Amino acid sequence: MNVVEAVQRAIVAKWTLDESLYFTEAPAGTDAPYAVFFLDGTWNQFFHGFTLQFNLFHDGRSSEGVNDFAELVKAAYKGQALTVSGFSFVGVVRMKTESIFKSDSGSWQATIIFEMTIN
Numbered sequence: 001m002n003v004v005e006a007v008q009r010a011i012v013a014k015w016t017l018d019e020s021l022y023f024t025e026a027p028a029g030t031d032a033p034y035a036v037f038f039l040d041g042t043w044n045q046f047f048h049g050f051t052l053q054f055n056l057f058h059d060g061r062s063s064e065g066v067n068d069f070a071e072l073v074k075a076a077y078k079g080q081a082l083t084v085s086g087f088s089f090v091g092v093v094r095m096k097t098e099s100i101f102k103s104d105s106g107s108w109q110a111t112i113i114f115e116m117t118i119n
Helices: 003-014 064-077
Strands: 020-023 034-043 048-058 090-102 107-118
Touching: 003 020, 003 034, 003 048, 003 107, 048 064, 064 090, 064 107
Parallel strands: 020 034
Antiparallel strands: 034 048, 048 107, 090 107
């Protein structure tokens, strides 16, 4: 298993929320609320760094539902360590959040971006 697969597994293992979590894309017709995550990273023999992005989808009438969902995700990952086999430290170190209303679907989406370091 390579480092990207190991980090993906660690992210999924840490997910304890009731909402479904998918990597890169939710199946067509998935009912909200749910989350999709993406990883982008660079690594060499001394350092591994990843950007972890969650896109959260919620079908509430206001931003409150998606913002509550975002708070749960932030509490689960921000400043927390992930257990990744073969690495001594995996930390989620920085974060940016944005919520938007998707008028075409009548739903809310929040994007949370974390920076991760692994060594």
